Amino acid sequence: MSVKSDNFFMDSVKDAAAGGLIALALFAVLIGMKAEVASGLGGQLGIVYRWGAVAVAVAIVFGGRLLLNLFVWKADTPVTQTAGSLLPNLQSFAPLGKYAMPIFLVLAVVLPFLLMSAYGARGSRQYLDLAILVTTYVMLGWGLNIVVGLAGLLDLGYVAFYAVGAYSYALLAEYFGFSFWICLPLAGILAAFWGIILGFPVLRLRGDYLAIVTLAFGEIIRVVLLNWYEFTGGPDGISGIPRPSFFGIEFTRGEGGFADTFGLEFSSIHRIIFLYYLILLMALITNFVTMRLRKLPVGRAWEALREDEIACRSLGINTTNTKLTAFALGAMFGGFAGSFFATRQGFISPESFTFIESAVILAIVVLGGLGSQIGVVIAAIVMIGGFEFFRGLEEYRMLVFGLLMVIIMVWKPRGLISTRNPSITLSGKKGKGISSDLVQEGHG
Amino acid sequence: MSSWDNNPVLTIEHLTMRFGGLVAVDNLSFNVGRGDITALIGPNGAGKTTVFNCVTGFYKPTEGRVVMNRSNGEHYLLERMPDFQISARAKVARTFQNIRLFGGMTLLENLMVAQHNPLMLASGYSVAGIFGLSSFRSAEREAVEKARYWLEKTALIDRADAPAADLPYGDQRRLEIARAMCSGPELLCLDEPAAGLNPKESAELNALLQYIRKEHDTSILLIEHDMSVVMEISDHVVVLDYGEKISDGTAPEVKDDPKVIAAYLGVPDEEVDAVEEEVGL
Incomplete structure (x- = not known):
């Protein structure tokens, strides 16, 4: 168990470090150097170096990737799954729908x-x-x-x-x-x-x-x-x-x-x-x-x-x-x-x-x-x-x-209320909603 | 002169359909007898579905005439009519090779859509319907009864309020026939109704088609590959190959026609017998 978790942690750090390295390569140029017209030099172009900002950006990428690795991508039960189950699903809304209109x-x-x-x-x-x-x-x-x-x-x-x-x-x-x-x-x-x-x-x-x-x-x-x-x-x-x-x-x-x-x-x-x-x-x-x-x-x-x-x-x-x-x-x-x-x-x-x-x-x-x-x-x-x-x-x-x-x-990719109610039923009762997976969206 | 030539419900005369250089149907003429079950058969790519599309207005034929003779004596030149009027006025209904149901609507709704035109009239083009006049409500009740009748006939009544896309394949085929019948056709065109059905379902389909022909003043024109369906129920078989008619007659006549055997099997005579037994011809 401890071997696996050691590996798991080391892998995550390595992966995050690789991400950080790529970020460094990119941000060194994008953020680290800024062309500016320096007023003191009579309107000449000069480069201002901002290594502090680069360090912050790389740290964010490293930290973010490490956290994602630890808790989402490589974790046994991703946090997103737990969070997803916290969101209410359609069924829990069904009784509400009856009273929503009035x-x-x-x-x-x-x-x-x-x-x-x-x-x-x-x-x-x-x-x-x-x-x-x-x-x-x-x-x-x-x-x-x-x-x-x-x-x-x-x-x-x-x-x-x-x-x-x-x-x-x-x-x-x-x-x-x-x-x-x-x-x-x-x-x-x-x-x-x-x-x-x-x-x-x-x-x-x-x-x-x-x-x-x-x-x-x-x-x-x-x-x-x-x-x-x-x-x-x-x-x-x-x-x-x-x-x-x-x-x-x-x-x-x-x-x-x-x-x-x-x-x-x-x-x-x-x-x-x-x-x-x-x-x-x-x-x-x-x-x-x-x-x-x-x-x-x-x-x-x-x-x-x-x-x-x-x-x-x-x-x-x-x-x-x-x-x-x-x-x-x-x-x-x-x-x-x-x-x-x-x-x-x-x-x-x-x-x-x-x-x-x-x-x-x-x-x-x-x-x-x-x-x-x-x-x-x-x-x-x-x-x-x-x-x-x-x-x-x-x-x-x-x-x-x-x-x-x-x-x-x-x-809810099909919108908040995605079931379709039948317009007429044989039984005369209000029909069961039809799942949006079956309903077409129209092709124009 | 055969029986179908005496009082045809549909007459196809010199029908030609070209797609650019490709001649899909070439100078085809045949009659569909009133009250008959007519089968249109032929190898893949013979132009059967093209004929269907010309009859039901989805294609405009390059040449030729398609005449629908309704039982009230009216004649309609189908090649000149827009597709929706062919169903509405000439009373020709069709089903599709790849099933086209309204999947997100219930079975009952599917059958109600098929009765659109009479219901539209009864609802005073929606004006009377919005105010809920009683004339519309009674028309709607009648339409529901008609739908119920066809759902019972096709053994789908238990799932009347379920979405059509939820049905198993065989049931969807039957629902499509029920939907076509709800539009009150005099000629029902079925594009491969038995495709994908098991032998039991296929036998049920035969019974259903026989029933429709007998009880409802509806002639049937069908495209089919399943020879057990064709040979058992058709009164008249027309065989197409490469867009041309190669044989026309009763089922036994066509079955023994050497041209048909050659078109289907394309093998020397001595091998025909063996293969014939295999396909049940």
Whole structure:
């Protein structure tokens, strides 16, 4: 035993020393010597030696490699294995899943009052703003989930429809003076229309090609908005977008305002709470429609399309139309969310609709688990909430964010909630979830 | 004039399919009789699956005509129709050589997808369905009953709510047939339905195909290598070799055709008898 452990230790040290030697060779040049314009020498180039830093770097490599050798690579029971078993597995979440939906819903409905009682009207505002932001992303995630999660079409330019929705409202309000409640459906319809316009030529492409074209479409919309100065205001954006009214009653101080009509004391928080409930309602409608469609023939056709397109066609399903409906519906919900975004901000510019937004929404859908509605909620809370929460860490939050992504990808490569529930069962009961190993991700 | 020429459900006339310089199917003509089980056989690479793909619209033939004669008197020129309409309107269903099921969906869902078009109509193109109108719900119940019927017929009812990819191979083959039948076809095209089945499963398949033909006004066109299936159940056998038809007739006629024997075995006559016994011809 002692012989083996001696060998084991010596081997580890030797291996670590070899690593250290390589590190020395590399870092001696990379870190150890630095070309600098020495001011004392009249602007001549000189070399500054930093052997202390090299020693530290080599020591880190040596120590790190030694520890990894001792505890992970050469150990009988790697530490990672023990750590891995500490992470909860899917089964332990199963009972939670049953109650997750109602718990989330109740929490979402009472959230403003909870916050108000905890922090007061003034203190709760920032948290409510964050809740509105998260809910907007939940809605966008649910909208994109139709396209990516159900129909299996990889859309990297989803933010284009968000932009179409936002600009539809802003421009209609600016040029025609339409109110939010008229513009909301119009924005959705226009976004769906653009979804179809994009979809017709593009949906015969598959996989990576579709992803690239949708990505390009997202950029085209942004660039047009940026450069059509006379119409959209270009980089200046559009300001003074009318705020939403409570079905005609404005949130203003004094006579005829919301507070006056309902006999409340005026507070600016009323509008924030109203906005929160508005986006919550819109998101829930998105969810309701999606869940309903999943149980209808069109929803089943989307999922069948994700599984096998050729088989779909052999069964008489018009795949082009089916893809178009998915694309148009996803775009429509994106448009609704966009017009909400415009009315909440009161100011929009093309800067709000960059590719990173598409990437974040897609990341929410993928991390949550393709096709899973509750997964999108969790992912949106973690990603958007976490992003805002760690604002104090400044640039390090990107590091935390990346680490989080890596952990999820290792721990649950198919997203947080990766089981698929059958849309219909013969027994009439809620069916057993289908493991994600069997479910296809779609090929575009 | 044979019985299949009197009232054919499918007429293939001068079908030619070229892929660049390769002639996969060359001037092929034959009829599929109504209510018959027609087998399309031939050595590997003879162009059987290409014929299937032309019939079901996955390929557009270079030349020739494929006519589907439905029992209500309508005629469809299949070579001019998009593939999904061939199933939806001309009522030709097919299965695939490499099984194409919706693996992540349950058996019942697979069969519901096959009834997409009538259900879509009943759900008012989803509008009525979203509001849960009763007309859609009754249509859905009927669709489930139809699915249940075919699951019972294919002995898969116990696993109706299990994912299709979890089924053993033989069951997947049967599910694919059940799925094709759920789309209500008048002509069922089966691409090697017995491939990979054991003798018992193969016998069950024969019984199932006989049942479909007898009870459901459905003619069957099948590609098969398993001669026990072909010889036992087919009324009409068409033999292809290098894209050309070399024999056409009843099973016993084809079996004794020297051209067929030569195409399959490619050996001098004196050795034919020995090999013939081996393959059970």
